Amino acid sequence: MNFKTFFAFVAPSVFMMILFIALPLVSVFIQSFQITQPVMQQVEVETCTPGFVTQTCVTEQKTVPVIGDDGKIQTTTEWVGLRSYRSVLQMDKVWEAVSSGRLRDILQIDFWKALRFTLMFTLITLPLVIGVGLLIALTVNNASRRVRGPIIFVSLLPFIITPVIGSLSIYWLFVGDGILTAMMERWSGTNISMFAQAWTIELLMYFYRVWHVAPFAFVIFYAGLQTVNMDTLESAVIDGANRWERLRHVIIPHLMPLIVFIALIHLMDCYRVFDEIIGFRSQAHVISLQWLTVDFLTPDDAGNRAIARASASAMLTMIGIVLLLILPLRRTWRDHKGSAH
């Protein structure tokens, strides 16, 4: 296939990706150094209240937005350098916390709080998803052929469900005196509220994410298990390897590419954790990086969107995902180089 045909085939897709992914990235980058505000002006306003004999009049200076000829509030855009980044990162507070030795104070700042949760969420769920997925795949592979279809059907449900709805369905089991909270209260004899403190919410979020993604890992591992070389397994048996050693030295090395694949996808998806925050309504306790950006983008009570700060936090989020993915991507590049020779 020559270049011209290749280009004709990929052009629509590349065009859309440039228009809606690459250009917005450039735009976000520029916006993060700019700030757009309504033009304000000082006007003298005289307010009079009726009084006895004469009116009491007060003259005061007020700041009001300038209304343009078209009836809209005029805005200016100015370059502010790193100011938006500073207001997101709040480094002065961070240094203050470091110098006074109260490192916990850093986690009071929204950005650092979000970063802490996002990273912990990604790194804790990763091994759990791979472990649970592998366990389900091994046990299904062990089960009789007749029950496999229904089990796969049931397993796909948590994977396919809308993330917001999935986290809501777990939220409703625990909220207030939901049946599972009531059950735990009956067992422990204490009053439990799962949504009053951060760590219980976080636990539920980890649970939700593993519940949601483990089926994906399971299906892939299950497909991988079908291609395990039976001869190798049998010779391992003859060599006296027990079940655990066979798993460790034959099956897992065979599944290794799949584990890498799942880890890569999981890193990408987990890093943008967002739907759980909505579903569990945890804004007050637990927030994620993506939620922070969305929060800046949502109009506040006055109807203003903090585009500049949103852009700054978006850029910082992006730097994080690039750092996370650099290692796996370098590996892919090396593999490509290797296969080309």
Place this chain on the structure above:
Amino acid sequence: MSETSKAMRQSLGLRLSSSAFLVFWCVIAAFPILWIAVMSVKSPVDAFADSPWAVIFGPNTLARGDGLSVLDIVLGLVVLYVAIRWMFTRLPALVAQYSPAGLVVLGWLVGAAVYAILFMVVFFGLLPLILSPLNAVLGPLGEPVLGLTTQHYIAVWGENEFYRNFMNSMLVTAGVVTISLTVGTLAGYGLARSGSDLAFWLLILALIFRALPHSVLVAGYLPWFINSAEILRPIFGELSPTLYGQPWAVIAVLVSINQPFTIWMLRSFFQNIPAELDEAARVDGCSHFQAFRRVIMPVMWPGVITTGLFSFLLGYNDFLVTSLLLDAQNQTMVPAIAGYFNRETTTTDQVEAVAAAVSITAPLFLLVMVFQRQIVSGLTAGAVKG
């Protein structure tokens, strides 16, 4: 491996614990979803009761006169079973018989819609009509035993006009699926058949794009979309639209966000089709595009359907993009449910939110039932290459 050699046979303990774990997993996987389905048909007092039995049997719902008798349950289950059986046996036969050649997909869409309407009429219209006199005649068998009410569904779909959100969701997902498949198959084919370095770099770039959090992109769109009428005025004059709040703008955004994933998946499906096939077509005098359309596409349907399913899921499940780029008038279903949070003051509101959540999940449930094999093959397609 039905014939396992003696050395590979497992001890009883291992087999028992393995099946126990499977049962445990299945319960965990299905329980939250089934439970919200049960909650949605109970009165608020029952739905948020402490005891699980109260939620299942719904004494309070029953006391208010909404309930099912043994006869209702038995007949309802029979109708449901027959309906599901027919969905997998009669329906495909009928569709194959009546749909015009070459328009099988259209035939399926019409067939599924007609079937759904027919089922609704029989199950919710005809069945209660027949059952109410029967219940009155039968005495003890006709006494209601299980509390069940559809009031929350009626409230959600009727008073709260959830069908509007449903139509918006359908519009957005239909647009996302068709456009991303059209654009994606072309690109996927091109990438699969070109071994150049450019193709590799494009794929890596797509992989990086796939990793981007969606909020980063939305932060890029928002200022442009809100002010698009003024920005586009020099080009389109007075006709220039405000992109904010337009479903088709959201469709374009979701298609682009989904492109990286789509082209990766379609590429791996195209790679499974032997290149000899298009070479043969080329020898017979087809251009590249003709070979693609007449020879490759007819054997590509499984891959296209699978990728379409995942595009559907992306459009249907999306919360972030649709909630930020659409306004209240044309909100889709998933962000609309967030509207319930703000109103959720009484327990009735809460159960209505549960009913809305179940309404959103039901189509997905059907989807897994019909397309289980395609979903599994889609999940593994990208991974098998590693």
